Structure formats: structure tokens, C-alpha cells
Amino acid sequence: MEIILNKVSRRFNREWIFKEINYTFSSGNAYALLGINGSGKSTLLQIISGSLAPSAGIISYKDNLGNPIEVDDIFNSVSIAAPYLELIEDFTLQEIIKFHFSFKKRFLHQSDDEVIAILNMVANKNKAVKYFSSGMKQRVKLALAFLSDTPILILDEPTSNLDEQGSNWYQEMIKSYTENRLVLIGSNQAQEYSFCKNQLYLADYK
Numbered sequence: 001m002e003i004i005l006n007k008v009s010r011r012f013n014r015e016w017i018f019k020e021i022n023y024t025f026s027s028g029n030a031y032a033l034l035g036i037n038g039s040g041k042s043t044l045l046q047i048i049s050g051s052l053a054p055s056a057g058i059i060s061y062k063d064n065l066g067n068p069i070e071v072d073d074i075f076n077s078v079s080i081a082a083p084y085l086e087l088i089e090d091f092t093l094q095e096i097i098k099f100h101f102s103f104k105k106r107f108l109h110q111s112d113d114e115v116i117a118i119l120n121m122v123a124n125k126n127k128a129v130k131y132f133s134s135g136m137k138q139r140v141k142l143a144l145a146f147l148s149d150t151p152i153l154i155l156d157e158p159t160s161n162l163d164e165q166g167s168n169w170y171q172e173m174i175k176s177y178t179e180n181r182l183v184l185i186g187s188n189q190a191q192e193y194s195f196c197k198n199q200l201y202l203a204d205y206k
């Protein structure tokens with residue numbers, strides 16, 4: 001899988017957020033998208049995930065055989081966890097998991113109960129997500145992304161709201177569920193992206 005950015009630029013109204021990003025992301029590698037608040041990390045991740053169009057330039061995708069994937073189909077290949085993507089609050093944990101995996105394949109074929117065990121949330125499985133703490137919700141979002149069978153894994157501010165135990169859990173999930181995938185991390189915090197061999201600085205594209 002490859003994601004190719006060719007002069008990708010984005011503006012909101014008259015303000016250019018970034019200009020002319022030329023970059024190729026490929027499977028088996030992890031990339032950190034870095035920059036100060038407002039530098040455009042989330043905007044670029046949304047463009048890569050196919051949910052936002054660039055204002056100029058072209059983004060293209062190739063599967064492992066080198067065949068093109070249309071941007072309208074890329075959502076099938078992407079798992080994303082981000083602060084601006086909400087869980088369905090009225091669902092219980094068990095219902096959220098069942099719903100999520102009704103349209104995404106399971107990475108290692110884990111059952112719903114195994115997913116709940118990986119989350120360490122057996123006691124909360126019948127609780128509505130609206131009663132979860134912000135850190136618990138974040139863990140659920142991350143687990144759904146890690147445990148979905150997609151070649152592209154996008155994590156925006158992955159450890160926001162996580163305590164030390166949650167951050168350690170995140171590191172374990174990174175070790176277990178990122179091999180051979182194309183991993184993109186939007187971050188300001190070194191401990192979230194220290195495993196990424198490749199770093200992209202949004203400030204370079206102003």
C-alpha cells in the first residue's frame with residue numbers, strides 16, 4: 001500500500017494551512033506528523049483518510065499490487081482514531097464493538113469478548129459509553145482502530161486523556177498491532193511517536 005501526495009495543499013477561506021506537500025507513505029512504516037497546535041496535522045490526516053479534499057494538488061493510493069485505489073473507496077482501507085470522531089454515546093461497550101465490526105473486518109479475528117478483555121473493560125461491557133470517562137472513551141476508540149483489519153492505521157493525538165496506565169497500554173498495542181501496516185500518528189508528544197522512524201514537519205510546508 002502506498003499513499004502518494006503530489007503538491008497537496010489545503011486552505012480554509014483565505015488562509016493556507018500547508019502548501020505543496022510532496023511525500024510518499026508506504027506499508028510497513030510508521031510516520032509522525034509533527035507541528036505546533038494549528039499547524040495542520042489533523043487537516044492532513046483527514047485528507048489522507050479521504051474525508052477532506054485538498055484545495056490543490058493530488059493524493060493517490062496504490063494497493064500492495066500497485067493497483068490504484070480510488071479516494072472514494074479508501075475508507076475501506078483506513079482505521080482512524082481521533083478526538084473529533086465520536087463514539088455512539090447511547091450504545092453500550094458491547095453494542096459499539098458489535099456495530100463497529102459489522103462493517104470492518106477483525107484484524108486477528110478476536111471475538112467481542114476478546115476485544116473487551118484487551119480493553120480491560122469486562123466490568124463495563126454493559127455500560128452506555130456516555131457514562132465512560134474521557135480516558136476510557138479514548139481507549140475504546142484506539143482499540144477499535146488497532147483491532148480492525150485495515151492496511152492504514154491513523155491515530156491523531158492517541159494518548160490524549162490517557163493516564164500512565166493507559167499510555168503503557170497504548171505502547172503495548174503499538175507493539176502488537178502495527179506490523180506491516182502503514183501507521184500515521186498526529187502528535188505533539190514524543191512518547192506517542194518515538195517508535196516512528198519517519199517524521200514530517202508541517203512547518204516545512206507553510
Ligand SMILES: Nc1ncnc2c1ncn2[C@@H]1O[C@H](COP(=O)(O)OP(=O)(O)OP(=O)(O)O)[C@@H](O)[C@H]1O
Nearest residue numbers: 012013017035036037038039040041042043044188
Ligand atoms: N473546518 C475548518 N474551517 C476553518 N478553519 C479550519 C477548519 N478546520 C481546521 N481549521 C484551521 O486549520 C488550522 C489547522 O488545524 P488542525 O486542526 O489541522 O491543526 P493541528 O495541527 O491538528 O492542531 P492541534 O495540535 O491543536 O490538534 C487551524 O488554524 C484551524 O483553525
